[in-house]
Amino acid sequence: DRGATHVAIAAQGVQASLNLASSTACAGPMILDDAPDGRPPARCTVLRLGIRHDGDAPASLPLTIPDEMSFPVVSLVRLDPTSPIPQVMVSVYSGGAHCCEITSIVGRRADGTWQATPPVTEDDGNQPEIVAPGQGAAPVLVTHDGRFNYTFASHAGSYLPLVLLGYADGALRDVTRDPANRSVLEADLDRQRSNWIAGGRSEPNGFLAYAVATAANLGDPAPAWRAMLAGQDRSPGAVTPTPCEMLGQAQHTCTDAQKKAVPFPQGLSLLLVHAGYLTEAQARDLSGHTAGPGAPRYRPDFPCDPPPADNAIAAMLCSDGDAAKHQLQFDQVYYALRQQIGPEGWAALKADVIRDENEADRACGLPVPGAPDQTMPAQASACWIAASDRLADRYRQRLSGSPLEESRRDIDTHLALQQRLVELGYLPADTKVDGVYGEATRAAIAAWQRAAQRPTADGFLSDADAAALAAPPA
Known part of the structure; x- marks a missing residue:
């Protein structure tokens, strides 16, 4: 009832109520809201959560200063396996086209006080789901990592990795990687893959980013990384991330280089490290994987930490192990020929190779290193690999013997x-x-x-x- 000023629910000796009342305590902070912007009014309407439990003093906690979009929801839930009584889950909607349901868990601590958790924000209009993984595992609050929304695809094409939260004695903690919760991640991965396939596999980078993150939480990201390399959308219309966005930095704090888009694998790697899905060492290891299952790891013949700035070809070689492998195969020929002709011929050989590589890059439509626009065309990697192999064959014809x-x-x-x-x-x-x-x-x-x-x-x-x-x- 939108006109109600009081609602209440009760179970197992706990009564929870939502109450709207005029108040002079308008400065906040409140459980589901920050302090009001600017100077707070002298009087406001505050939504408060009231809690009663048999034998305890009643509690009254300020939730928010509601508006017409708040839609408050209260429920009694079982999250704390150590508590004999249920907890209170309370939520409000913040408004906006896609955002957000703001939720807190309020529970009775061992000392008898009622404590609210910091709010959890979900990008929809529903309270988070609570699931019991089974086999005696504690229930978990199912939330999602909003950093993957709009990052590699549109809102409709974005898939958000699960963030599973356990609750005990007044506090939430991340239990996503607990072995007891593995089945929840696996079921979600299967469900989202089916949804993506049923949707025509549109905007593949949105799903592939989610799949790699989920595989990292499950402990084995390499197969998902290879599938991502093979299935990524390299077309000009694909959403391209920037290091500034991946690192969660404000635009005014980023360098010009950080504001420039990077290839999808490189951007995904940055986000996975920044968000804690991978360590830097794991990310470096994955960057050498190729798209083929069980393939070895290859790195180009120059440093990739970080890749050269304003050079999309170098960024491709750093993120695509298959392309790096073919660069090394050309190096085999080049350094054999370099040794065969001796120092007196090195300068001419290097000039020939630079000329031929530049011509090959132009034929593939690849951007010139240092140019403002570093957008890579579709099938850039495949074209570059084929051109590199042709060059290797041409220069190999000048070799003989050992x-x-x-x-x-x-x-x-x-x-x-x-x-x-x-x-x-x-x-x-x-x-x-x-x-x-x-x-x-x-x-x-x-x-x-x-x-x-x-x-x-x-x-x-x-x-x-x-x-x-x-x-x-x-």
């Missing part, structure tokens, strides 16, 4: 052989094993060849040399 054998080697073996030189002490222990056979690696190969009495000590790993280097000690 350099040619080295350039054709499987990239994982190529990396493993460099790691073997570290293990044997021919390269320093802190060497970055990146597949780049520069001067230090060439010198290490030649030193090993001399020590192992190989037929030549030319710094190239022929197939026979590779087999000997990889063999375990006699």
Whole structure:
């Protein structure tokens, strides 16, 4: 009844009531509201929660100064497994097109006082659901992570990861990752995946971001990350995040670089770390995964923490392990050819490669590094990979003998052989094993060849040399 000034419910010896009354205590703060903006009025109408329990002194708690959109709701719930009596869940609606139901749990503490939790905000018009995971687990309050709303898709295309809250002795705590609540996350993931498929898989980045976050809460984000790389929407119309938004910073505090959109995987990684779904180490590990199941991890031949600014191609290589793998395969050819021609030919070779790579980027419609617009076209990664492979084949035609054998080697073996030189002490222990056979690696190969009495000590790993280097000690 919109005209009512008093409503009450009761169960198991607890009575909860909502009461509207004129008051001079208008300055707040209140349980479901901050202090009024500006100077508070001398008199206002306050919505108060009254609580009575057999044998205890009654409690009266100010909730909010309501308006015509408040729609207060009160219910008695069972959340605290240690309490013999129910708790009071009270909510008001804040108004707005999509926001928000503001909820607090008020419970009787061990000392007999009634205490309200800080408010929880949900992006709909309903009180949060309470579920019992089963197998003796305590009930949980089901809320959602609003940081995923509008971030990678429209409101309709956004999927929000669950945030499960447990309650005991007057306080809520995040129990999302408690093993007892795993079934709640799994059921929600199945349900939301079905909803997304039934909706025609529209705005895939909204669902894929949710799926990676949920998988992280379940303890194994790698398969979801690979599925995200394979299924992401790279089209110009996709919602593109900025580091400023992902880090939850006010625009005026962000640098110009932080205000520029980044590829979806990179933006998602930033949010997952900032929101606590992943550690920085986990994010770095995931960034090397490719879209294929069970695929190894690859990183480009330059630092990605952070990626170079104003360079969408570099950002793609940092976030797409498949593209990084093909860059390393081109590096195999380039550094073999560089060693074959000697220092006198290095400058000309580098100029040739830069020219050919720039032409390939233009043919794929990729943005020029440093240009104001760093928007990547659809299928940018696939086009770049194909172009890189063509360049590798072209430059490989200039190789012969041991350099040619080295350039054709499987990239994982190529990396493993460099790691073997570290293990044997021919390269320093802190060497970055990146597949780049520069001067230090060439010198290490030649030193090993001399020590192992190989037929030549030319710094190239022929197939026979590779087999000997990889063999375990006699």
